[in-house]
Amino acid sequence: MNTVSTFSNASPPILARVAQRAEQQTVEEKENVPPSTEAVKKVEVAARDDEVQTRDNEWLRTKFPFGRPVSAVRLFYPVQKPLPPGRTESIYAYEWRKIEEEKRAKQKPTRVRPEGPAVRPLPPKWEMKISEIKSMPNNRQIATTLSGDPLTKRDLATCYTPMAWLNDEIINSYLALIVDYLRRSHGNAGRHDKPRFHAFNTFFFSNLRDKGYQSVRRWATRAKIGGEALLNVDTVFIPVHNSAHWTLIVVRPGERTIEHFDSLGSLSRRHVGLVQGWLRAELASRYVEEEWTVLPSISPQQDNGSDCGVFLLSTAKAVAIGLEPQSYGAKDIVVLRRKIVAELMNGGLEGDFDPTSGGGDPLL
Structure with a gap:
């Protein structure tokens, strides 16, 4: 039997199912490919960053007898705090001005x-x-x-x-x-x-x-x-x-x-x-x-x-x-x-x- 003629004579629903099966097989093959070394490194770096940020946040929440040494946190892990709504300057500048x-x-x-x-x-x-x-x-x-x-x-x-x-x-x-x-x-x-x-x-x-x-x-x-x-x-x-x-x-x-x-x-x-x-x-x-x-x-x-x-x-x-x-x-x-x-x-x-x-x- 001629394969080409068979597919050409097939009904539209059959052709649609065949195309869907072929696309699914291509996706499965891609998922089974082992990740490259570079991709693995990116994932590891991202994980470490998450750990640092988590450790940073936990350290900020820790209570100290002499208060939080915020300057040390900002020195090693500088994180820009978002400005409150309606404010156009740093929250620290505002607090300093109030103190003055x-x-x-x-x-x-x-x-x-x-x-x-x-x-x-x-x-x-x-x-x-x-x-x-x-x-x-x-x-x-x-x-x-x-x-x-x-x-x-x-x-x-x-x-x-x-x-x-x-x-x-x-x-x-x-x-x-x-x-x-x-x-x-x-x-x-x-x-x-x-x-x-x-x-x-x-x-x-x-x-x-x-x-x-x-x-x-x-x-x-x-x-x-x-x-x-x-x-x-x-x-x-x-x-x-x-x-x-x-x-x-x-x-x-x-x-x-x-x-x-x-x-x-x-x-x-x-x-x-x-x-x-x-x-x-x-x-x-x-x-x-x-x-x-x-x-x-x-x-x-x-x-x-x-x-x-x-x-x-x-x-x-x-x-x-x-x-x-x-x-x-x-x-x-x-x-x-x-x-x-x-x-x-x-x-x-x-x-x-x-x-x-x-x-x-x-x-x-």
Whole structure:
């Protein structure tokens, strides 16, 4: 019988069974072939890897009297831990940052209230110097700011004259003295040190209020405290001028606190809200609203409509030196006006004007 003709005459079901039987026989032959040496090695290596990983995991779960020596495990069997959902950085970086923040919180300054007067008298020689400049021309340069700008008799007269309104030059230059004192006293005055203290000038808040965040978007960056770096800053002073009245906002990014000192006692929640908006925009994803607290801030009260600028500067200095702002009051303003002028002429809070020069509690 002709085999070819037999298969050609077979029905389709028979052909299908024959093809299936041939395919099954081919698979059985492949399964019976002994594995190559290379394949055996791969299986053995994989088995050893599984043993190492298992031993590693069992060792991690073992309890030790002095804690788990995780560093040894990571040294010999470095295994990258998966990041939790929603986190974009290593879990160790997050924990380290939390430890640093807790350390800074424990180091936060406490404000004291001295038993005696909080304002140190102005030395007689400085009283004489201030009296001498009163007879000089208004455009005569009397002092220089830390940035090198001139301060004229006209500028200083807004401060030493009773009931006069302080101008922007006095407020900006004196806040700069306070920041300079803080940086030097905290070992943060180096050229390459990232600032831990900063004071925005008098135009920062008005721009933020009238033009929005975009108008001050680069201010913090230019001061080297922009973005996430802001959280490493200890204190930021923000002078607020609104409706012919000066107040002071103090932001402590490291402690996540905001204080608003107003010598007229108003709440001014809108001012604080604007600063919160700036923080939210500046910090972006690092801003967590639940972490921030607006502290109740009681300011000494003025007894007229002209001394608000002096209260702003005196409260800023009190906060800087760790003094309770309520330690001084309206009765001290005449002396404080003249001390501000003398300290600007002196070029800093040093020498006769070192807040801690007398020993004991710091004084204004």
